Amino acid sequence: MSDPLQKSGRMTVVSQELSDLKFVKLHSPKMKSVYWQHFGFPTNEHDRIITKQNVVCTLCHKVLTNHGNTTNLRAHLQHRHKDIFQKICIENGIRIPPRRPLTKAGNSSTGPGRMAVKRDPLRQKVKMECRDTIQDTSNTGSLQGEEPSMLYETMVPMTYEDDDVIDNDHFVKVEVSGSGNGLKTKSNITDHSTMEVITMNAKYTSGPNYRSEMGEMVNQYQLQDALVNMVINDVRNVDTLYDQGMSIFIRTLCGNVELPSDKKIEALIRELHSDKLTTLSNQIKMHSQMKPYSLGFEIWKNVENKHFMSIYFNYTTDAPEYNLLNQLYCTVEYNKFTSIDEIFEEFNLENCAAAIVSYEYDDYLKHFLKSKNIPIILSYDVTVDKCLKLVFALSDVISIIDQVKEMIMRYGSEISSKDVDIPTINDEFPWTFYELLKFFSETVSWPEDVDILVASSKVIVDTLNILAITLDTLKGEEIPHSSMLSPITSKIVNKKLALSDTDDELVANIKTTISSELQNVVIADHHLTIAALLDPRFHRLTTVKNLGKCIQILTSKYNQMHQQDVGTVAMTKDTIEHKPATSTSRKSNLEIFFDIQDEPAPISVPQEDCNIENDLKRYRTEVYVNLDESPFSWWNKLGHVYGSLKRLAPIYQCMPCVVNMNFKKPVKQQIYEQHKRFMLTGTLIDAILFLHNNNDNKFD
Known part of the structure; x- marks a missing residue:
């Protein structure tokens, strides 16, 4: 229509x-x-x-x-x-029963003892209608002997605008006759076949609950909305609403109310998901056609041992916000029959800058991304977790952890009596091992015969603490950029993880293990290096060992964007006077991490006939930006001085360094939320996760 x-x-x-x-x-x-x-x-x-x-x-x-x-x-x-x-x-086939003639004030038909009253807008009214299941050609009524079906609608405030008066006896007890002879009205019959219609007081209908002579009742539509919100907010299966304990709890609050069916709740969730997804999907697909973006892929499994893939869409907003946003797009069951091409059928994958993945060893996804020439970046929280797992797999560390667990088990009852929570180990969350060692070495006073074990645990904790500081630095950003990884990792490897003469064998092994992994995954990644180079805050703080390869990649991308002007771009001749941003606020996490003291260098006048290599050389020599300044704003204001790089910078500005923001939450909360997702089953997994993650977010 x-x-x-x-x-x-x-x-x-x-x-x-x-x-x-x-x-x-x-x-x-x-x-x-x-x-x-x-x-x-x-x-x-x-x-x-x-x-x-x-x-x-x-x-x-x-x-x-x-x-x-x-x-x-x-x-x-x-x-x-x-x-x-x-x-x-x-x-x-709807037949509206004729309304009783309403008596006017002063009319003789009113009769003794009957008074006409004005309609009270707060008074409740029940309307009913009969639907004919079989009609004759004139549609004048039902066939002889046919039982009309009664449709009793919910009691709501009267909405008829032309009712001037209403009869006091309008509400009566209605009995549905089984003989098919129509409706009979009674005033004093109370047998089980009679449905009592009660006029509700307005004070009980103004809120979500109201009380009647039949006991506590609740508005069914508000109850449905509350149950739908419970499923979405708590990430639970619909069938858990009908567990005995939950049913008793709801009836304790709402009275002996009939819960809506699971099919009704599922239908409401699907409708809500469809409405929001349609709006989001259309705008995301339109964005992918015109501007660069990146994708995130998280692979996980549920209690049925089915694998799923959650796909995230990352994009940057325009002026004046210049924000990087991370949004869950969909969750699909992931197996050898999954067609990833169909998921992105309406996307322009040529504008996809990179794919951030949380699962390193999935060949099927890797093959798809490589076939589309999409760079693959391992989510940084996964990289850190891998470093921890490699450390905890060292033979010396395994021995120490086993001894720690044995000591805690031996003195467990005594520790618990002190009202202290003992950290629980979870193999999927390596930070739980770190917390256990930290608890053992710092929280409890142990006998002298375990001093060596305490000291060894303390050494491991102190060495791994640099990774905790790194994640805390990233948590300070609303959405951490991939441009942060290379400079942060360079400082960790060159200063914090550098071997010294005072390091014993255990510390040296831990440092070497972490440093080697970070070198291979982060510092050696060309695209992370380029992202750092094109971030004016970090280009001086990055260890560049593959500059030639980076220039080759940038030149290739630039040539694709400018087929007619290969390698060159017209530069503006305006002289730009750059004034470094000043800030009177306290230092950010990045400023504390890098402890920058250098003075800014002046920016030169742009030159003609420049190319990627020349622009990059001048840019690295001349540009200095405070760590609290926005790279988006800087490129928008001053990027024309380095014209070829300005066209390339937006490609690398839409790449977060993690798949999602779960790493910001405490470890215990991460475990709890992963368990809730692990328990999801059925056909509503995509809808529940989408609505849960996009509850407050809006695509602008």
């Missing part, structure tokens, strides 16, 4: 309920009721639903309150669009 409100400009709808509601067009929800054909939710120019608390009539643009049912919608059509309402009733 075409949208009658879809226009190029912004439209303003004024109503009694919401006078400042502005929308461009309407979103037609996929509802079963025929009344929804003429109503929709207001949306903005980005096709995002503004609110679901109100619905708008597509015929007259009237704004109505959404009570979670079709009572308002039907009443509006019945009294404002009578022809259309009559057509709906005829086409769908």
Whole structure:
């Protein structure tokens, strides 16, 4: 059905309920009721639903309150669009029972003791309608002997706008007759076949819960929303809502309420996921066609031993924010039949700057990325974890850890009596071993006969502490850039992990193990080196052992971007006077880590006929930027001095150094959240994880 409100400009709808509601067009929800054909939710120019608390009539643009049912919608059509309402009733076999004649004030038909009253807008009312399952050609009623089906709608505030008065005896007990002879009304029958209709006091319906003579009750729609949010926020399976303990808890709060079915909850989650994913997916795909971006791949498995791949999309925003954003795009079951090409069918993979992966040994994913000429970068938190695992695999370290575990086991009851939590080891999280050694060497006072073991544990902790400091430095960034890895690692390897004469065999082995791994994974990576070179904060702090290869890669990328101007670019002739940024705030984590004291060097006037190598040489000689300055802003303001590099810099600015931001959380929380994800099963894994991770994020 075409949208009658879809226009190029912004439209303003004024109503009694919401006078400042502005929308461009309407979103037609996929509802079963025929009344929804003429109503929709207001949306903005980005096709995002503004609110679901109100619905708008597509015929007259009237704004109505959404009570979670079709009572308002039907009443509006019945009294404002009578022809259309009559057509709906005829086409769908809906027969509205005739309303009782309402007595006017002063009318003789009122009778003794009967008074006409004005309608109280807070008074509740039940409306009912009969649907004919079999109709004759005239659609005038049901066949003889047929039992009409009663549709009792939820009690909501009355919405009929032309009801001036209402009969006090309008609410009665309704009995559904099994003989098919229609409806009978009774006033004093209380057998089990009678459904009692109760008018609720307004004070009980103003909030999510209300009380009736039947006991505690709750608004079913609010309960559904609460359960959906519980599934999403807690990353749990829908069937856990129906565990005995959970059911008792809900009924303790809400009374003897009937829980919505699991199918209903699943349908709501799918609908919410579809709405958000459609908006996000369209904008992500459009971004991939025009601007550089990077991808993140996390491979994991669940309790059913099924492997899954979560895919992240990384991109940079435009001025004035210049932020790097990290967003979960989808999660798919990952096996030999998974078609990665289909996932990125509508993406322009030529604009993909790199793929950050959390799983080093997956050949299938590597083959796909290499076939698309996408560089592969191992997530830095995974690199650090690998360093720790290699250290804890050393024979001397294994022996020390075994002795530590034995001592803690021997004195476990005594330690626990001191109200101290003993760290628990988890093989998948090597930082738990570090915390155990730190606990053993620093928290507990041991007998003198274990002093050597305490000292050895302390040596391991002190040597590994540099990796903890490195991660703490990255945690100081909202989203750490890949340009940070090469300079940080260079300082670690050259200063903190350099061997000295005072190092014993254990310390030397640990330093050599970590240094070798960081050299191979980080410092030797050409793309991480380029990312650091094109970050004006770090190009002087990076150890460059492969400059020739870096220039070759940059030249190749530049030639692809400028097919007609191979190797050269026109430079502006304006003279730029560069003033280093000054900051009166305290030093950032990066400033503390590098402890920079150098003075800035002046920037020269741009020269003509420059190429990648010449631009890079001048850039490395002339540029000095404080560590707290934004590289995005610097390239936007001063990058034209090094024109060829300015075109290449955005490619490497959209690359975070980790797949996601989970590494920022405490280790115990990481284990807990991984366990919750591990327990996910069924067909809603993608929807639950997507909604959980994108709960507050918006694609701009």
